[in-house]
Amino acid sequence: MEALLSLAFDNLSSFDGPKVRKGMRQVEGLLAQICLSDPSAEGTRRGSADSTGSRGGGGDGDGRQGPTPPSSPPPKDLARLSQDPAFREFFKLQEGFEWNVALRLIGTLDRLMAKGSDGQNDILILSALDLIQGLLLLHPASKSLFAREQNMNLLLDLLEPFNCPAIQSATLLTLVVALLDAPVNTRTFESLDGLLTVTSLFKSRSTTREVKLKLVEFLYCYLMPETPSIPRAGQRDSVPAMLQRSPSKLVGAFAADTNTARRKKASGGGPAVTLTTDEKQELLSRHLSSVEDLVKDLRNCAPFGGAVC
Secondary structure (H helix, E strand, O other): OHHHHHHHHHHHOOOOHHHHHHHHHHHHHHHHHHHEOOHHHHHHHHHHHHHHHHHOOOOOOOOOOOOOOOOOOOEOOHHHHHOOHHHHHHHHHOOOOOOOHHHHHHHHHHHHHHOOOOHHHHHHHHHHHHHHHHHHHHOHHHHHHHHOHHHHHHHHHOOOOOOOHHHHHHHHHHHHHHHOOOHHHHHHHHHOOHHHHHHHHHHOOOOOHHHHHHHHHHHHHHHOOOOOOOOOOOOOOOOOHHHOOOOOHHHHHOHHHHHHHHHHHHHOOOOOOOOOHHHHHHHHHOOOOOHHHHHHHHHHHOOOOOOOO
C-alpha cells in the first residue's frame, strides 16, 4: 500500500494538471478497493442466485434467463469495513504525517488555487474537495489538520464570490465534515472570520439559490451543540473495535493548541473549547439577523436527531 500511495503522492505534488488528475484517480482507486465490496465475490453470489432462479423457471416463457446488467459493487458497512485488513492498514498509515493522504491533498489544493480559475482547474479542485471529505470521514483524526489557520483559510478562500457555485457548494460540505465533532476546528473557523465569510456569501445577490441552500444547511450544522470527539482507547460496544484507538499522532501534533484553549477556558481568559447553541447563536447574530428563526427550527424539527441546548 505504501508503494501505491507513493506513486499517488508523486503525481499529486506535480504542477501538471494531467498528473494531478492521475494522482487523484489513484487515490480514488485505492479507496474504492478498500470501501467497496469485492465485485468478483459479489458477481459469484449474483451468478449463483441467477442460476438458481433460472432453474426455478424464472425469466422468459421459454425458460431462458435474460442477461443481468452490470452494476457497481455495493459499499461495505462500517462493521465489515472495520474488520477489513486493507482498511486497518490504511487507517494505520493515516496516523502519521508521512502517508496521510488528506495532508497531501490539502497541499495539492493550495497549488491548484494558486493557478487561478479555469474549467479544468476547477474540476481538479472539486475532485480534491470530494476526496478530502471522504478521507476525513474514514479517518476522523485527520480533521485536526484544519485546526491550522493556513489550512482553514484555504476553505474560506474557496467561498469567495469569484469561485464557481459548484466549488462553493463542495467547500461548504467539506467545512461541515471538518467541523463535525471538532470544536477546536470550529474555534479556528470563527477566529478567521469564517462566520463573516459565510454570512456575506449568503447575503450576496450574486450567490445562487443552490449555494444559499447549502449555506442554510451549513448554519444548521454550525448551530448544533458541540461535544469534543477524540478517539479513546476505552472499549465501547456501540463503536467498532477498529475505531477505538489511542489519539492519533495528528491529533497530538495540535495538542498544545487544544491544551492552551482548555487552560484559557478554565481560567476565564479566552474562548471556550466547546460552545452551546445559545452561545453560537450570539456569535452568528453579529452577522445575520434571522438566527433566532434558525435556532427555533433546529429545536422544533431536530433535523440531525438529538436534543439542542
